[in-house]
Amino acid sequence: MTTEQRIGQVANYVDERTGAAAWMKKNLQKVFPDHWSFLLGEVALYSFVILLLSGTYLTFWFDPSAREVIYEGSYAPLEGVQMSAAYASTLHISFEVRGGLLMRQIHHWAALIFMASIVAHLMRVFFTGAFRKPREGNWIIGIGLLTLGIVEGFLGYSLPDDLLSGTGIRIAEAIIQAIPVVGSYLSYFAFGGAFPGEAFIPRIYIVHVLLLPGAFLALITAHLMMVWYQKHTQFPGPGRTEKNVVGYPLMPVYMAKAGGFFFIVFGVTAFISAVASINPIWLYGPYTPGQVTAGSQPDWYMGWLDGLVRMAPPLETYFFGYTISWNILIPGLIVPGILFTGMALYPFIESWITGDKREHHLLDRPRNAPNRTALGAMSITFMLVALINGGNDLIATNFDLSINQIMWGTRIGIIVLPPLAFIITKRLCLSLQRADRELVLHGRETGRLLRLPHGEFVEVHEPISPEKAYLLTSHEQAPALALPDVDGRGVKRSGALRNKLRSRMSVAHSEAVPKVSADDLKEIEHH
């Protein structure tokens, strides 16, 4: 019996019992489009796998307990110091467990890269309009994963109970307490009494290693199944329509690519973990509420939140014996709430503005959706200004600036710069559209100058390829919604104000440089 026959027998055995052959044939041939930006989500997925594996390794030695112990390990500067068992066991992992420090660093670097790739993936999906129907649900799952990622990361770096993370928990406690009326009760509930208590570390441990990873697995599965079922979006181009997917089959091309990419992600993470220190908890020392260090910052994905809190003016009011700390409530809860809710609802907001209820599988080039691109740039600017203020003390010392100047700069900047970014981005998009139009109409500038018989100099333009011309003209330009104030019988319609807002926004959204039509091209050819 040849090898092929033997494999065939095994396959047949499985197929007769599971009927897998038809399903496998269909799905292994599934086609995926190819673009580098489609791999950003994969980076997040692979980082998650790395996090699961390295995290499991760490649980073998980590002791999630606030029990007081006296350190007797090999790190001399902490010898005989009183600390929690959580901190002592993290020191043990770092200095005594074989490969422990590397594994800790892999876990932490992978977490930073995980969050960075989620944000990059989010930007790709947003700027190309991949969230439009039918993918609104998957967009919301994605926002859920981002939010969970922030919480999971925060809980993760809080576990070692070092001086820096303890300060972070203290701030989290302050944010919980800032919730009006019930805040202090919620805080007592979360900490099992007064801060810091003995209950918090064991509680966040089980949330960090069981509850949230479980939620992650469920949501990631749903996220991927929806991509599978709804098919991947693709960039426009010749032969690509709303009804097809142009690319390579899963087997063998994508199996090989994705499998190889996993190892590259693992390799890059391991490389950084081997050469660059992260979260050196032995330098921070154990957490004591009486101590704090200069330059206490959260990990980057929380940095914008820290920056918002740092720039908030000191506002507090007293109502009926209750204190409301607006300076924490607004930047710590209200602004993030508005941002994340707005982000989750954006697909619905956009479809309400445009009135577009059709399915979209072809992506937008960012310049062809100027309003959306400008909104995205505006949000990123907001986040960046907040993030910069999160590191204001380090910026002050490294660039010889005053921390007060930076605070005032970002206080003003967070209001002034985002709208400015909106206007500039929108104008840039429209300019790029104009450049596209020029390119289609007059062709590529070759740089060759020609002198005509009567002495005039002209530059020779070469027509662009039909493929390129198609790419630059295939997008649709929907007109603004026509929402008359009065109905057919001349009666004023209900919700006039809402309609007015909607049509205003629709006009802004449909603003564009008219793309080249067939008539335009004919006219040019006549010249």
Added chain:
Amino acid sequence: MKRLSRYRRHKAVGPALLIFALLGIGTTFSVASATTASEITTADRSALIEEGRQIFLKGCSSCHGINSEGGAIAPSLVGVGAASVDFQVGTGRMPMADMSTQAMRKAPLYTPEETAALAAYVASLAPGPEIPTEAQLNYERDGSLAEGGELFRTNCAMCHNFAGQGGALTQGKYAPTLMGVEPKHIYESMVTGPQSMPVFSDKTITPQEKLSIIKWIKAAEKEPNLGGASLGRVGPVTEGLLAWTLGLGLLIGVAVWLAMKAR
């Protein structure tokens, strides 16, 4: 002997004994203190103070006043002590290069001898903290590493960062890095509280505890970066920067390459 004991209950005996005891203690003290200060004679000391006064008149008096009484832009130096002069001049902070937010550490302008003369002059104005001697600064022997770490985190880390790298204060002022600072100067700064720094008197932090802090700082200075490149020992800001630039940068580079090869 018998005659003496006859007067032992005389009413003059008490005061006489008291005077005798006081004289005895005074003589003993003057002899003892004379022996410890015997390295420099009074004449030498006067010469040193005079030399310091000359340097002071040339280099310092324009701001601090002819008699060190202070002025609109500089404080009085009466009573700041030799330790303060040794710290400020020995680390190059004084004379100031410009009247900016804070005097910064730079190469000292005066030689150690000139600094000693200046210190002697300022110390002669009124008593103040003394410069610690070599024997007082044996931190390797007298300090405790772990205790130093705890004291450092409680008293110093809030401004100077968890690893002594320095940090920002308000209005452009800053707590400088403690790396590469001489033990003597660290000790003097704790005793005198230069610029924004509070004074840590011997009652708040005992001399032995000060040595523990110095021992911990010196150990942190020498400690190798156990996890790889330290990224400045300033916490998560540089880590986040590296994750986005090197981490995601490399991965996006690979992604572009992967998507390119398929063509």
